[in-house]
Amino acid sequence: MNRLLLIAAISVFAVSGYTQDYPSRAINLIVPNPPGGMNQIHAQPLGAVLEKLYKQPAPVLNKPGATAASGTAYVANQPADGYNILVTTPNIYLAVEKDKLFGIQSPYSLDKIAPIALLSADPLAVSVPSEHPVKSIKEFVAAAKAKQGEMSYASSGPYGITHVPVAMFLDAAGIKMRHVPTTGGGPAIIQLLGSHVDMTAQGLAALYPHIKAGKVRALALTSLKRSSTLPDVPIMKESGYDVEAYLWVGLFTAAGVPDATFTKIREVVRKAVTDPAFQDAMAKAEVVLDYRDTPEFKKFFDADYRRLAPAVKAIGRIEETKK
Numbered sequence: 001m002n003r004l005l006l007i008a009a010i011s012v013f014a015v016s017g018y019t020q021d022y023p024s025r026a027i028n029l030i031v032p033n034p035p036g037g038m039n040q041i042h043a044q045p046l047g048a049v050l051e052k053l054y055k056q057p058a059p060v061l062n063k064p065g066a067t068a069a070s071g072t073a074y075v076a077n078q079p080a081d082g083y084n085i086l087v088t089t090p091n092i093y094l095a096v097e098k099d100k101l102f103g104i105q106s107p108y109s110l111d112k113i114a115p116i117a118l119l120s121a122d123p124l125a126v127s128v129p130s131e132h133p134v135k136s137i138k139e140f141v142a143a144a145k146a147k148q149g150e151m152s153y154a155s156s157g158p159y160g161i162t163h164v165p166v167a168m169f170l171d172a173a174g175i176k177m178r179h180v181p182t183t184g185g186g187p188a189i190i191q192l193l194g195s196h197v198d199m200t201a202q203g204l205a206a207l208y209p210h211i212k213a214g215k216v217r218a219l220a221l222t223s224l225k226r227s228s229t230l231p232d233v234p235i236m237k238e239s240g241y242d243v244e245a246y247l248w249v250g251l252f253t254a255a256g257v258p259d260a261t262f263t264k265i266r267e268v269v270r271k272a273v274t275d276p277a278f279q280d281a282m283a284k285a286e287v288v289l290d291y292r293d294t295p296e297f298k299k300f301f302d303a304d305y306r307r308l309a310p311a312v313k314a315i316g317r318i319e320e321t322k323k
Contacts, residue, residue, distance in 0.1 A: 032071020036186020045281035080256035123223035
């Protein structure tokens, strides 16, 4: 009995020491997309601040593929110790809904991923190249109706967060367009900048530098209110289209982290997000932070899921050819 008590005491001490030491080694920030999109905009300065605060490496590792499912599965299958943190968008659940639609086994399930915090909730900016003749969302719809199925739009991948809201918009407007899926937000923006497509809907922060430079024109936002960054750009609902969606960015890790350690992870993230260096980096990128700790993030996540997941089913099974 004494021996068992000794073992239990040693175990408790080990767990306590482990928790107090977090982070005692590198924290990998996993971005499940190619460089250039919203996840990268958040992950790079977050990693720099974590390194500054905790004197441990915090590299950003890009693991793209399968509309972010590959990188998400990577984190889900890592040890539940909080040293692999996923920086991702609503694609985390949209990919699962897509797999349900096709009757295939997802490489992860949502119960294998634990939400840590919401960082931001950016509206999608429905945008066209600056040389495009349309100047408003109404003009865009009229042009698309005149050439049903001929105009095109780029997304970060089939059934992803920059595809599903556009499909909702097309349905609401009664128009058809050719979908050009890419491997992430960055590549989709490149398609737009090269005028290879007529439109894309990406996070406002990712598009803003190109809007500011006069290379891209924003026609409408998918938020419930106008943005202070682009106050003259209307929201979809003002134009008569009932579409609400956000390219939010949140942090997750593998489920099953001991409670004491998870509390420490939350503290580490909170300290990093409220650090002036991170706040300044986000302000320069025109990202409006909307930090929410785990309980509030869970509520936000559930509401977002209920709003967009049914749209995946409404899209139905489609075959996409990558361009």
